Amino acid sequence: xxxxxxxxxxxxxxxxxxxxxxxxxxxxxxxxxxxxxxxxxxxxxxxxxxxxxxxxxxxxxxxxxxxxxxxxxxxxxxxxxxxxxxxxxxxxxxxxxxxxxxxxxxxxxxxxxxxxxxxxxxxxxxxxxxxxxxxxxxxxxxxxxxxxxxxxxxxxxxxxxxxxxxxxxxxxxxxxxxxxxxxxxxxxxxxxxxxxxxxxxxxxxxxxxxxxxxxxxxxxxxxxxxxxxxxxxxxxxxxxxxxxxxxxxxxxxxxxxxxxxxxxxxxxxxxxxxxxxxxxxxxxxxxxxxxxxxxxxxxxxxxxxxxxxxxxxxxxxxxxxxxxxxxxxxxxxxxxxxxxxxxxxxxxxxxxxxxxxxxxxxxxxxxxxxxxxxxxxxxxxxxxxxxxxxxxxxxxxxxxxxxxxxxxxxxxxxxxxxxxxxxxxxxxxxxxxxxxxxxxxxxxxxxxxxxxxxxxx
Amino acid sequence: xxxxxxxxxxxxxxxxxxxxxxxxxxxxxxxxxxxxxxxxxxxxxxxxxxxxxxxxxxxxxxxxxxxxxxxxxxxxxxxxxxxxxxxxxxxxxxxxxxxxxxxxxxxxxxxxxxxxxxxxxxxxxxxxxxxxxxxxxxxxxxxxxxxxxxxxxxxxxxxxxxxxxxxxxxxxxxxxxxxxxxxxxxxxxxxxxxxxxxxxxxxxxxxxxxxxxxxxxxxxxxxxxxxxxxxxxxxxxxxxxxxxxxxxxxxxxxxxxxxxxxxxxx
Numbered sequence: 065x066x067x068x069x070x071x072x073x074x075x076x077x078x079x080x081x082x083x084x085x086x087x088x089x090x091x092x093x094x095x096x097x098x099x100x101x102x103x104x105x106x107x108x109x110x111x112x113x114x115x116x117x118x119x120x121x122x123x124x125x126x127x128x129x130x131x132x133x134x135x136x137x138x139x140x141x142x143x144x145x146x147x148x149x150x151x152x153x154x155x156x157x158x159x160x161x162x163x164x165x166x167x168x169x170x171x172x173x174x175x176x177x178x179x180x181x182x183x184x185x186x187x188x189x190x191x192x193x194x195x196x197x198x199x200x201x202x203x204x205x206x207x208x209x210x211x212x213x214x215x216x217x218x219x220x221x222x223x224x225x226x227x228x229x230x231x232x233x234x235x236x237x238x239x240x241x242x243x244x245x246x247x248x249x250x251x252x253x254x255x256x257x258x259x260x261x262x263x264x265x266x267x268x269x270x271x272x273x274x275x276x277x278x279x280x281x282x283x284x285x286x287x288x289x290x291x292x293x294x295x296x297x298x299x300x301x302x303x304x305x306x307x308x309x310x311x312x313x314x315x316x317x318x319x320x321x322x323x324x325x326x327x328x329x330x331x332x333x334x335x336x337x338x339x340x341x342x343x344x345x346x347x348x349x350x351x352x353x354x355x356x357x358x359x360x361x362x363x364x365x366x367x368x369x370x371x372x373x374x375x376x377x378x379x380x381x382x383x384x385x386x387x388x389x390x391x392x393x394x395x396x397x398x399x400x401x402x403x404x405x406x407x408x409x410x411x412x413x414x415x416x417x418x419x420x421x422x423x424x425x426x427x428x429x430x431x432x433x434x435x436x437x438x439x440x441x442x443x444x445x446x447x448x449x450x451x452x453x454x455x456x457x458x459x460x461x462x463x464x465x466x467x468x469x470x471x472x473x474x475x476x477x478x479x480x481x482x483x484x485x486x487x488x489x490x491x492x493x494x495x496x497x498x499x500x501x502x503x504x505x506x507x508x509x510x511x512x513x514x515x516x517x518x519x520x521x
Numbered sequence: 522x523x524x525x526x527x528x529x530x531x532x533x534x535x536x537x538x539x540x541x542x543x544x545x546x547x548x549x550x551x552x553x554x555x556x557x558x559x560x561x562x563x564x565x566x567x568x569x570x571x572x573x574x575x576x577x578x579x580x581x582x583x584x585x586x587x588x589x590x591x592x593x594x595x596x597x598x599x600x601x602x603x604x605x606x607x608x609x610x611x612x613x614x615x616x617x618x619x620x621x622x623x624x625x626x627x628x629x630x631x632x633x634x635x636x637x638x639x640x641x642x643x644x645x646x647x648x649x650x651x652x653x654x655x656x657x658x659x660x661x662x663x664x665x666x667x668x669x670x671x672x673x674x675x676x677x678x679x680x681x682x683x684x685x686x687x688x689x690x691x692x693x694x695x696x697x698x699x700x701x702x703x704x705x706x707x708x709x710x711x712x713x714x715x716x717x718x719x720x721x722x723x724x725x726x727x728x729x730x731x732x733x734x735x736x737x738x739x740x741x742x743x744x745x746x747x748x749x750x751x752x753x754x755x756x757x758x759x760x761x762x763x764x765x766x767x768x769x770x771x772x773x774x775x776x777x778x779x780x781x782x783x784x785x786x787x
Binding site: 160161162163164345346347348349350351372384385386387401402403404405407408409410411412413414415416417509511513 | 573576577580581643644645646647648679680681682683684694695697698699700703704705708733734736737738741765766767768770771772773
């Protein structure tokens with residue numbers, strides 16, 4: 065059992081050894097290409113060679129990134145799934161979703177299940193299409209290429225066209241509509257047209273790469289200046305692990321989509337991915353569930369419960385949900401409810417139930433990237449809202465606001481004041497309910513169901 | 522109106538189905554499994570960083586099967602710095618209850634269908650979060666609940682975007698205080714839609730259109746006001762749906778649907 069690796073025409077380099085495949089962009093240095101090539105030669109034949117390569121590269125990158133911003137991606141098997149690492153402006157489509165480092169340049173390890181195929185290329189590319197019996201089928205080695213499509217093949221399963229679409233962007237080099245090389249079936253003079261799906265040709269599998277793989281080599285010293293780009297030295301022996309589960313082949317009875325007669329002007333559909341089987345969600349909790357569906361997973365804080373079981377701040381007099389008198393309910397721990405909302409000047413209401421990074425481009429903030437904070441994007445007049453203008457941090461029942469050193473500053477009107485004060489940069493201040501905040505020219509108002517003194521805990 | 526979107530050829534506007542999304546009727550691509558037109562709905566713009574999440578959500582939503590919810594067929598995203606996300610769905614002939622004309626009995630029957638759609642979504646693990654007359658569809662006299670189109674909100678913590686104060690009618694206080702949509706909040710929204718359909722009046726009639734911040738602040742502390750002349754068993758159902766304590770609302774959207782069906786034939 066193996067895979068087809070269809071090389072897409074375009075700038076860059078595609079490397080394949082065994083079942084591990086790499087694409088590197090045209091800006092990759094010879095040292096990086098040598099490192100990747102050597103790494104794949106060493107571990108590509110391993111049943112979990114993808115995992116070994118990904119882990120090794122991740123270890124290097126977590127210490128220092130020798131070539132930041134250079135696009136490359138490695139994909140290979142890892143036990144019962146596939147492992148990938150994406151670096152720089154590169155993207156991967158696994159049949160259901162895009163995977164890409166965010167923000168770019170950055171790097172991202174990922175676990176995948178190609179369904180039905182997987183494509184890798186430079187960020188912003190799109191719309192590759194698997195061409196039946198493509199001649200650009202790399203069995204092993206290093207060749208020029210602008211990306212690749214990895215198509216699982218199954219013993220005894222005929223090769224049929226797979227409509228691999230992505231959700232947007234411009235055509236990937238070699239993709240549908242690209243006249244430079246790997247052409248769409250409808251556009252190539254060499255392609256006899258869409259194959260009859262009901263009677264596909266028998267499989268003509270390429271020689272399994274494993275059979276031609278060199279014996280894993282002990283690692284030589286890394287070539288080139290980046291001394292920390294060392295390939296994995298001792299590949300793990302191939303493990304006797306079950307072959308990764310694969311998606312069943314597409315239903316041959318499904319009519320093939322012909323490409324549009326006119327160029328697609330603005331978008332491409334996701335297509336078959338929406339019809340792929342998905343594990344179903346569990347039903348929602350019943351009406352009246354005291355902590356709501358979001359109770360699980362919230363941080364536990366000290367508070368009191370009303371007779372109906374709703375969790376409240378210990379100094380609240382009435383239940384925020386059912387308005388029942390709280391009296392002297394005993395203190396207990398419970399999942400922290402949302403601490404309030406920010407009402408923006410455009411009428412958008414944002415919940416405050418965790419750390420927020422506020423700005424024009426908050427998604428680039430490391431805390432957002434790491435998943436420790438949520439991005440709250442505020443668009444303002446040009447330059448008035450900084451990319452990461454301010455942050456709200458939540459601690460127990462308290463919300464703290466901090467200006468991030470923005471040029472326009474973060475201004476506040478506290479509940480007991482009438483004028484604007486500029487917050488000192490990088491100094492946190494408790495945010496009381498009723499406060500107004502100005503980020504550049506955008507104004508938000510913080511309101512909360514909890515008593516004002518609760519915010520001063 | 523664009524003339525083409527991906528492999529779809531636009532043939533005319535559809536809807537309106539709500540305040541935000543734009544919708545068009547479109548011919549399906551060549552080779553599609555059906556020749557029937559589809560509805561293309563543009564979702565709230567999704568930033569690039571949220572597209573994988575949006576796509577995963579749409580993928581899950583497409584697996585929901587209900588006779589009272591349109592089927593999500595395909596989705597895609599445009600190009601550029603602010604790409605739009607769109608979906609295609611079936612039921613091209615449907616109109617929203619906000620624009621469809623019908624008598625009281627027909628409205629009850631349509632809302633019963635929408636409530637069953639909400640229940641099917643709940644059982645599939647989804648809360649709709651945006652039930653209002655504009656998202657209740659009427660197709661050949663039967664009611665459906667349109668697909669939720671705010672799942673692709675650009676900003677993850679956004680609760681609601683108030684374009685018109687009446688947008689706040691179907692949002693219960695739990696949601697407005699930041700909680701996510703639930704069965705109970707959808708039941709509340711069904712009650713609000715029922716009130717609006719039968720009385721034509723909003724639950725917060727004094728809100729000023731161009732003061733969204735004030736509107737939100739008032740709705741946070743003011744109880745909804747049921748029209749005084751609205752009485753009888755339907756009004757009683759509305760009151761139960763709008764109960765401030767979620768635990769005292771009808772236990773499921775299916776219960777609301779059953780009650781509405783009974784009232785429609787009474």
